[in-house]
Amino acid sequence: MTDEVCIRIKADIDIMSARHASRTMAAEMGFSNLEMTLIATAISELTRNILQYAGHGEISICKVQQGNRKGMKVVVMDEGPGIPDIETAMHDGYSTSKGLGLGLPGSKRLMDEFSIVSKVGIGTTITMYKWVSNKGSGGEEW
Amino acid sequence: MQVPIMKQGPYLIATIQGEIVDEDFIHLRTKLVRMVSKNRSRGVVIDVSSLDTLDSFATRSLRDMAKMIELQGAETVIVGIQPDVALAMVRLGLFLKDIITMMDLEDGFSYLKKSQGKRISHD
Amino acid sequence: MAAKIAKVKIKSIEEPETAAWLVADFTSNGDELQQMWTKEMKAEKLLDDQTPKEIRSESELMFNTYLECLRSGNYSAVVEYSKKLGEKTVFKLVGIMVYRRVLSRHIVIMSQGDIESATRSLLFFERIADHILALMTNATIEVREKLALKQAESILELSTPVLSIRDRLLVLPIIGILDSLRARQLTENLLHGVRENRARVVVIDITGVALVDSAVANHLILTIDAARLMGATVILTGISPEIARTMVALGVDLSKFNAMGDIRSGIEEAERILGYKLVLSKDEDEP
Structure with a gap:
């Protein structure tokens, strides 16, 4: 069982690998089918952002434990142009490219925790968490 | 992976x-638009x-496809959006408001038949 | 607390001779001690619903847990044993307690009147026994909590039933409090119900719901949108004037609900939609 996966994002096929990796890990951890889909969709959105705005970047997915709850931490990084105004970017409908402008605010809605650090000219790092919902039978120990 | 396209009547x-x-x-998209115009198809079901x-991105691609096919007169x-996928889409903010969505191929076809029937009878 | 106890080292605090002596003594008197345990358990009518084979294996497991703790100098054996607490939880907890009594008494008897040695051994043993008991109690509580959570969940599931009343028509009557947790349950039940039943129309009736806040209202709207993506139409019925007023005040767009007055008109409308879809029935059309 791997506790951390890192994937370089250079082409659209890497988006697929990232989604796959998140599903495999989420299934191991006892996430529900719905939760797996939510995570995979958020990853799909953000890795596509990388391709669209930065050209290339990296995603790391790892298992985390915080007290009694366990979850998945996803970090999406690029060294692209950065986002000048994060507050505006977090509003629905914002987009500088041909996208629908849902990437950032939409992904935030799919995950439990979401934070973003961006510097113009240096790059963007987004950190997200999803916790396994407490259902008594929270999957295997790891 | 190439997407297979089948022709069934219109x-x-x-x-x-x-x-x-x-x-x-x-x-x-390119293939569908070409086939619709070549076969004079009346409708397309995307499963x-x-x-x-x-x-x-996928949602936008599907919508663009539908709009271009519409310009060809079809x-x-x-059809077939899964429950968890549907829920992830609406949470993300994707509603596909202007696109017809149906449960499965059967419903898709019966919708198209009814819709064509209406079009013809009203003309 | 349990996690702390599990890591406590025995030998580093106490003299190893006492531990070694107890292990040797308990091992050589193993059969006798296990018999005493069985006798005590029987006397308290704690073995009534167990077969002799079960009693033997349980007794051995408990006895070995004590021995293993003394021998290894840590409590990993208890942690291991408490993992098997799934069933007969109380029996196992009481069994461990009775062993503590049996073994303590044995220590006193074995010291043959040497009070100093008896006290030292007893103090040493009882400390360990206390830790074992604390770990077991903790594990028992955890098992019970998990069970309670599971029960609460199944009640929750029952409280949002999905009824298939006609071909391709589902009805979800909701009664009681519709909080976020239940709203989430409702959504999942509804969408998977739609898939499993190939439902075309779903009627959600909230006549029995007293209050809907804006989070739940928005959740309902998302559910309706998701159902539409799957190819199903949702009709909401039984919105009380109070709920309608709150929703308007909260700025919820009521037009998204396909609202109908009561469940009956909702079902009639659903049938109209379905009938409109299924007019193909020849038997009825032909005179």
């Missing part, structure tokens, strides 16, 4: 299987039941 069926990369969507994720129905 309709076309495109079944998107498993994983599909961005390029495949563009291929599919997405084997997709486990539909992000904003209607598009998207």
Whole structure:
């Protein structure tokens, strides 16, 4: 069982690998089918952002434990142009490219925790968490 | 992976299987538009039941496809969106408001038949 | 607390001779001690619903847990044993307690009147026994909590039933409090119900719901949108004037609900939609 996966994002096929990796890990951890889909969709959105705005970047997915709850931490990084105004970017409908402008605010809605650090000219790092919902039978120990 | 397209009477069926990369969507769009005009098809059913994720790019591709097919005089129905995928889409903010969505191929066809019937009887 | 106890080292605090002596003594008197345990358990009518084979294996497991703790100098054996607490939880907890009594008494008897040695051994043993008991109690509580959570969940599931009343028509009557947790349950039940039943129309009746806040209202709207993506139409019925007023005040767009007055008109409308879809029935059309 791997506790951390890192994937370089250079082409659209890497988006697929990232989604796959998140599903495999989420299934191991006892996430529900719905939760797996939510995570995979958020990853799909953000890795596509990388391709669209930065050209290339990296995603790391790892298992985390915080007290009694366990979850998945996803970090999406690029060294692209950065986002000048994060507050505006977090509003629905914002987009500088041909996208629908849902990437950032939409992904935030799919995950439990979401934070973003961006510097113009240096790059963007987004950190997200999803916790396994407490259902008594929270999957295997790891 | 290429998306197979089948012809059934006045309709076309495109079944998107498993994983599909961005390029495949563009291929599919070009191929569908060409086939609709060549066969004078009245409707297209796009089956997405084997997709486990539909992000904003895929959704936009599907909508663009539907709009271009509409310009060729045919209607598009998207069928088979799975429960969890549907929920992820609406949470993300993707509603596909202007596109017809149906449960499965059967419903897709009966919608197209009814819709054509109406079109003809009203003309 | 349990996690702390599990890591406590025995030998580093106490003299190893006492531990070694106890292990040797308990091992050589193993059969006798296990018999005493069985006798005590029987006397308290704690073995009534167990077969002799079960009693033997349980007794052995408990006895070995004590021995293993003394021998290894840590409590990993208890942690291991408490993992098997799934069933007969109380029996196992009481069994461990009775062993503590049996073994303490044995220590006193074995010291043959040497009070100093008896006290030292007893103090040493009882400390360990206390830790074992604390770990077991903790594990028992955890098992019970998990069970309670599971029960609460199944009640929750029952409280949002999905009824298939006609071919391709589902009805979800909701009664009681519709909080976020239940709203989430409702959504999942509804969407998977739609898939399993190939439902075309779903009627959600909230006549029995007293209050809907804006989070739940928005959740309902998302559910309706998701159902539409799957090819199903949702009709909401039984919105009380109070709920309608709150929703308007909260700025919820009521037009998204396909609202109908009561459940009956909702079902009639659903049938109209379905009938309109299924007019193909020849038997009824032909005179």
